Amino acid sequence: MSRTTSKATGAKGPRGRSRGRGPGAAGGRTSAAQSHREWLTLVDREGPFLAVPPLARLYSTGIPAIPPGAKEALRDAKPAFDRAWDAWRATEATENEGAARSEHQNRPEDRPLTAYREARDAWVGTVLRDVLGWGAYWRPAPDPALQACAATSPNETVRVEPDGALMAEGRVGALVLVVDPVGSLRGPLTDGWSASPVDRMEEMLRAGQASGAQGACSIGVVTDGRWWAIVSAPPGAMAASGIVDAQTWIEEPATRNAFVELLSLRRLLGGKAEERLPALFKASVLAAEEITVALGAQVRRAVELLVTAFSEAGRAARAKGEPDPLPDDPAEAYDAAVTIMMRVVFLLFAQERGLLPDSELFKTGYGLTGVLEGLEERVQVEGEESLDATSATWHRLLATSGALARGVAFEDLRLPAYGGSLFEPGRFPFLSATTERGTLRVTVPDRVMLHVLRAVQVARARGQEARRVSFRDIDVEQIGYIYEGLLGYTARRATGTIVGLMGSQGDEPEIPLDVLDDLAEEHAGDAALAAAILAWVKDHQPSSTPPTKGALAKALTAGDSMEDAERSLLAVSRDEDVRDRLRPWIGAIRRDLRGRPTVVLPGGLYVAETPSRKNAGAHYTPRSLAEEVVRHALEPLVFRPGPYQSADRETWRPLPAADVLDLKVADIACGSGAFLVAAARFLADRLMEAWEQDGTAERFLASGRGPQELESRALREVVARCLYGADINPMAVEMCKLSLWLVSLDPRLPFSFVDDKILTGNSLLGITDVRQLEELHIDPASRNHGQGGLLDVDARGQWGLPVDITGMLRRIAVKRRDLSTPVEPGDPMRDTKAKDATYAGIQRELEPLKELADSVIAAGLDAGGRSGKKREEAYESLRVAVSRAYPAEGETDTSMLEAILERGLAPTVSTDYEHWHCIHWPLELPDVIQDHGGFDAIIGNPPFLGAKKMSPALGSNIREWYVSLLAGEVKGNADLVAYFFLRALFLLRPTGTLGLIATNTVAQGDTREVGLDQMVERGFTITRSIQSRPWPAASANLEYAAVWGTRGAVADGVPLACDNEQVARISTLLEPLGSVEGTPERLRENAKIAFQGCVVLGKGFIVEPEEAEVWIAEDPRNTDVLFPYLNGEDLNFRPDASASRWVIDFDGRSERQASLYDLPFERVVEQVKPERMLKNQKSYRDYWWQFAHKGSAWKQAVSGLDEVLVITLVSKTVMPLRVPTGQVFSHRLAVFANNSLSLQAVLSSSIHWVWAVKYSSTLETRVNYAPSDVFETFPRPYLTEESERVLETIGRTLDEERREIMLRRELGLTKLYNRVNDPALADSADPDVARLRVIHRELDEAVMAAYGWDDVPLDHGFHTYRKMTRWTISPAARVEVLDRLLALNHERAAAQERRQGRKGEPS
16 A cells, blocks of 8 residues: 655645646746646656656647636536635634544534535536536446445455446446545545555555456546545556645646546547556556666766765875875775765655755755755856866755754754764764865765766656656655665775776776776777677676677777867876877766766776675565565464454454554565565554554544654654664665665654664574574584583683673663664654663673674584584584683683684675674574564565575585575575575564565475475465566566465464465465375376377488478388478467478488488488587487487387377477377477377366476476376376267367368467467457367366366366466366376376286386
């Protein structure tokens, strides 16, 4: 559901500033794009609302004016409604605002409200019927078609139905919801369901879509009379909404005209589908994604420019003989640049959403809103280069950062000390360091800041005009994605001259000038040189995106004649020698945002990839996906009883507020915090509903505060008490904190304190039990207690730290609970400082224990990670080292312990980190791990790293450690995600839940066996799953899986959800699990029926038909060795399924016998023999004139048959065809030595298809059919005379009618079944397809009857199984059929074993 953190929409919003100014009002003509931008600025938007590019394409001359009749109706009706609104507001103003609102919402008989409702309903009816032109197509509720669109609160205590809809000819164009007057249509309601009116409309639209009912649509209209919202909720995509104020429709005609036009009949139900409103929204979603991706690239370039500016400031200082102001570690400069960008975005986001003071002093002296416009005006007047001489924006930003960090208490401006690391002045001291004259040592010119501000406020998506970005349109999750793209980079100090090459924006490569010069000497010509440069880039910067070879060669050539080459080079250096070296490359050197060549001179800083970059990939996680994961993970926790106890929602009971706030939810690979933000919103909604129940909300509102302030308080409570995160990248941790601050920001209060909950380190490395620390061993159970652990006392007295670890952690847990409270409004500055001090004290207290815990990990890693003698010896050495470092008496010697730490925690391969940073969960979070028993839920999207890349990326010792410690010595080539799943399970409390997404390999092969298989063995129940689904954003082309489940009990009969279908159980393959377990066995009754075709091994055997005809004409005896050669492509794509080529087959003939066929033998000698002589297998060389596998078995089996059945081994259809014998079948075909029509019917059925898919591997949407695994295990029905007759009849019908369709329409098998299995192709649109669907339904019913299973409802339709959508039986039927087939297989296998035993044969 959507949620906003902005202030309630009201007259003081952007409308108030813009009244009377529609598009073009400033004089002069404006473009269509500009006119659309202008009216869109007057709309309160959230999510991917309508974007300018699709609007401009549809309305190339702007939005049309409303018809005169509609305008007249509006003028006539509006005064009466305005009077009713004013009367209602006047009545409300006489009472306490909060109490009045609560009272009015719960007393429908209240007279002022009743009068308002009457006027509102008349006004709404006029707008819908007469202004929008819906007329008779407006259908008020009740209407049976709308009942399926009802939305309910999670526990079904509140039910909302549409108040009507636009309907015509059985189609619904839009739903309508009419509500009582509210401050904002986005604000939470207080009727027991916190969802706002806009959110409720989204839920109704989703409900209609899920039901598949007649009332399903994606557009909704919400209004209280004054405020009108258009809501879009496309299936499977993110919702969007825009709100307009009806009180301004006279003064702001452009917005009114747009509202009327977009909701007109032709845009909802008429005209072309691609020109209707849903299509506009779909295009706008794509445009919004493009904007997000563009901003990500722009921000990367802006950070690079800031690093360049720091570098230039350092070079200028050194040139003056002053000390270098930059830090010794270049990475600190990069982190500072990223932090500056984060500050910029925070300020713009918070200021545009009204979350910072609105005073004139803040606007003119501190805020960033409007600064870009001021700089642009200077550029117009003075030219851009003039901005190099001033740095007012930089000083302003530092001043604002200081004010937000320390707080301000002026007469006309008060700011709390926001706290947090984002604005902490001491975090990057070089930014605020001053000279003896009191000036800053590092300043950034206004010209650089101009481009920094442009980078985040003006998007330049590919193929689109530059577009001004409003932070009211950008979600917190989108901001997180923009910044995640900065991970995997750092700053380095150049030892020589570094050149930035052209490439994809934001991902361009860098290369040393020395390397370019060397390559130029080795390669003559621009094309050869370009190829050499690209090869170097591929080897050294694999994640960058350089230009193509042709583009780079062209750029190198063009550089020779560039007009501004000399001026550009002068901007880099005044040294003529340097310019001479750079000149040959100037055409290929990219320009920075200022237009200067990107060249870093020796000693300067440049941005470079870190080692993790080549294995990393930041993909935009749409808010809808994060919310889906969170909802299904947390819903079982916020109701007791709830989803895991009962399928009846009416029996669910919401938790009281205290229990909601006691929940502990973590993302152990949190990145920028998208999933934690979604969890904050979800839990805040449930908390507000709990407050409704216990009276807290009523008391809060009675104090004069509004629903959105209640929402803000709920968010701050949840962020302070419930949410935890961890990430290996320190900058990701900062980004996550920023996301949580943004979602819970209150302009009157400091940031929520989250330093104690968002941890930096490797979630998979660290102790998980205090006993590991006490015994100084990662496996304390392997040691005899009292053998000399850290706290043991023996006859010689105590050695080790004189600490009661359990007692210490108990005390720390108490302190941490004090931290887990929102900042107190009474004295927020003091409370923030107190929390900082408390947390610092906890860290000091834990420091020695964390060092020893580090040593436990380091000793194991130093020994190679795996268990065994070497690791045991390492732990014995550790005990000695600790006894020396912490002796009972005498001097300490830490050298041995330090050496263990250094060796063990230093990565053995090149990584982003000098040392691994462990997270010791029992030490860091004793209040969660010990006191609470673990997390209640773990959510998120763990990083993907393929099994083969783990050792090169992390080191073999890390991989062995994961195998030993996390996987319990279960080996296999598992992807990294398997170990994250195992760690997440371990960190859950006994009733905890998981909601994780991953690549679809999580349910495949070794990754499944190491991860999900073990989790289920350890008591985990998968309660919901997605096996494979396309990533819901166009910017990423990948498939993902999702897993939800619990360690706790799930009541019998509670339905689970597998790919949104209700099932009884879910397997680790993430598909429905039947009641019959085990694997199928091969059945002797199916032996020697199905064969693989011939393996030819030699292209020289293949002959074109024309050539074969010539050879036969020349010597008719050649028909003995020339045959049509049928392969899978022929079978799938030729309408007559005939062979397109011929083949030479000498079969078992000797070399002498083969040589009697002159032309064929000559071809094989020339084209096959040389190739065969290179093969390793002796038989291939010795019998080079024969096929590698001659197919003798199938040839013998089909002798005497005129026809056989064949299936392409790798295909989408898995459909047998009847073909003539007398031809050679390719190894890509399965050949069935049977021409029975009844067998053809069985093999053509969905019953055989589901078995084939279940027990075959799949390649994307194709099945890899293995006869030995599929057919030989498939228990065919035993046929009676009647069932055989029925199957022969339906088999003949399918074969003859399908063959006729294929020949008549010239369709191959694949193209034909693409149509049959296309859900978008209606029966009425293609009678042939409709007929085949009927035949297959009847065929499936006949096959089921042959088994005696006609009691199973098949419910044919379009269903998806393992990514394949097909006209087939329902998922429920599929599970039942597979169960029965497997049971029948086991029954027959047991019978054949019994028969074998009676015959005395070996088993």
